Amino acid sequence: MSEGKTDTAIQSLLKRAAPGRHEFEDLVIVPLFAIVAALVLGALTMLATSVEPATIARSYLALLQGSVGSISAISETLTAATPLILAGLGLALGFRTGLFNIGAEGQILMGGMAAVITGFSFPGLPFFVLLPLCLLSGALAGAFYAGIAGWLRAATGAHEVISTIMLNLIAYRLIDYMLRLPFVQRPGRADPISKSVPDHAALPRLLDWIDPNLRVHAGIFLALAAVYLVYWLLFRTKIGFEFRASGANPDAARFAGMRSGLIIVLAMASAGGLAGLAGSVQVLGVLERVTPGFSAGIGFDAIAVALLGRSHPVGVLFAGLLFGGLEAGGRQMQVDAGVSIDLIGIIQALIIVFIAAPLLVRAIFPWGFRKPATQQGK
Amino acid sequence: MSIVRNKTGRIAAALALFLASATAASAFTACQVTDTGGIDDNSFNQTAWKGVEDAKTQLGIEGRFLESQAETDYEANINSLLGGDCDVIITVGFLLGDATKTAAEANPDQKFSIVDFAYDPTVPNILGQVYATDEAAFLAGYLAAGMSKTGVLGVFGGINIPPVTIFMDGFHAGAAYYNEKKGTSVSVLGWDPKTREGLFTNNFDSLDDGRAFAQNLYDEGADIIVPVAGPVGLGSATLASELGADKLKIIGVDADLVLTDPEHKEIYLTSITKRMDATVFNVIKQVMDGKFEGGILLGSLENGGVDLAPFHEMESAVPAELKQELETIRAGIIDGSITVSPK
Secondary structure, three states: OHHHHHHHHHHHHHHHHOOOHHHHHHHHHHHHHHHHHHHHHHHHHHHHOOOOHHHHHHHHHHHHHHHHOOHHHHHHHHHHHHHHHHHHHHHHHHHHOOOOOOOHHHHHHHHHHHHHHHHHHOOOOOHHHHHHHHHHHHHHHHHHHHHHHHHHHHHHOOOHHHHHHHHHHHHHHHHHHHOOOOOOEOOOOOOOOEOOOOHHHOOOEOOOOOOOOOOOEOHHHHHHHHHHHHHHHHHHOHHHHHHHHHHHOHHHHHHOOOOHHHHHHHHHHHHHHHHHHHHHHHHHHHHOOOOOOOOOOHHHHHHHHHHHOOOOHHHHHHHHHHHHHHHHHHHHHHHHHOOOOHHHHHHHHHHHHHHHOHHHHHHHOOOOOOHHHHHHHO | OHHHHHHHOOOOOHHHHHHHHHHHHHOOEEEEEOOOOOOOOOOHHHHHHHHHHHHHHHHOOEEEEEOOOOOOHHHHHHHHOOOOOOOEEEEEOHHHHHHHHHHHHHOOOOOEEEEOOOOOOOOOOEEEEEEOHHHHHHHHHHHHHHHOOOOEEEEEEOOOOHHHHHHHHHHHHHHHHHHHHHOOOOEEEOEEOOOOEEOEOOOOOOHHHHHHHHHHHHHOOOOEEEEEOOOHHHHHHHHHHHHOOOOOEEEEEEOOHHHHOHHHHHHEEEEEEEOHHHHHHHHHHHHHOOOOOOEEEEEOOOOOOEEEOOOHHHOOOOOHHHHHHHHHHHHHHHHOOOOOOOO
């Protein structure tokens, strides 16, 4: 018995030192096959709704063209991916700490609102002060808002799933209310819409010198920097180790002398900060104003992004790009083939289902996985 | 689905895919971007899309649409239609106003038309389609006041924006006019034309909200309700169906809802129609004939751009005397002797 135990212990140690076949399969092959399976099932769904095969082929071609087929397609993909990556990183950080934060949507709303208010309140500041200030206030607002759920969890044991969902609902109404305040609402409008941020508070668009319709903006660099920062935080710092230890085994972490309450609040606040940044990037780079629906479900899509990316910063980056591509390509599917945008939602959902069930993927695609090694690895 | 089939008819194999986009570009194409209610909302977006469908059958053009799922989609959707394949891009809804203007200014050679937005000053490549909806809503208000047994009418809107509140203004004014003529005191819940405040769902897609708002108004005594919120009103119609038409009637907006939502036909008193299909069709025709000009296209009671739909199932329920009075008022609104807005 004990011999067997040490054997597996050594094996897992070896695995940790040198990521082997199993990790590769889990991180790369499973997601790839999940996407393939989702596309095939998506095609079957289209067939079932009496879309003709030629149109299905055309719509998938449009999906490809609309996501990576041209400069404007890539620009749209990156534009859609930027907030997903940022919010996804926040959620991944929470998942690593064992916190299932459903509140990114609310944190995005609060972050975006704060960024816009800062933007139009200090139009006199030069851009190199104003833009960072806007981003910072957005991140702080998101961090504070998520911190409430963290504090509730740490102080009272209120489960973060419930409290973040409720905070989302509060955020929706709070935004509705704030958008009607005289100092926020755009003059001359009766509907809830905020004043615009001044041009010099907006994130610069990167390619508008080629074509003014290219929307990709400097937020993508922010997202890339955040990927590195979260990686460094999680895997290279003491607090990151504490996050991960609390996630892996909260009891053990507490007995090892880690302050679990503080860790929960800090992890939630960092997650909320990233989501708030996602909201700020969206309003400062794309929308330049706040309306009630501006979060557009990004906070929920980001949950899928974090799960698809296996809560690893680099995985989140690729998952965010994939979802951004699906969004941009989905639009093209509608334009070129007249296929409903809802189908894209179905394909996204199918991808998640397959990712969440790696055993299913392994069963459907027996080739590509090395059988004996995987079974031993379990 | 029908566009899908029409297009695929021309395509033999998947290999001809690239050719397909080339042939599509040569035909006259009208492109439409919907608001968040969706293309099949039985109401606002669907009526506007019908204009393109009509143009497809009568003028032989190609038509495409893009549905906006969220307010963040507007700009992206317009952009993805900018490739040059669209002879005219029609955006549907006041909320697309900013995005349409931005796109039109960045692409001065592209012709745009927007439903429910009038730019001031006008933009040379945008034709705004606006409607004197209060004229038709005035008739509906008078009718409802005459039909109500409880003396309480209800109205609620999607979002507090001019193309929505103009329905509520007209309806309120019509009911007030009835009170003035008949010495009654029929009240309208859900909208105060002076403070510009009222009941709003703050969305154009939640059928649950439509049901809940109608329930609240019904609980306050209203027996005729006007939901001015596109598909949201379908939720109110469901409630009315369950209660029965003698307890709660609905007045539809935008389209003749008896035709678009026949499932609930027995509870619609009438509909305040806003003939976006007619104006969209006209815009397409103008572009085809080379007569397109930026500016404003106004639909009114006089030119049929707005109207009251037939009573259908309620035909026998509406007293002949009331019908007569409505005809007189209609003539009065058209010749200007009756003003529909207190402004």
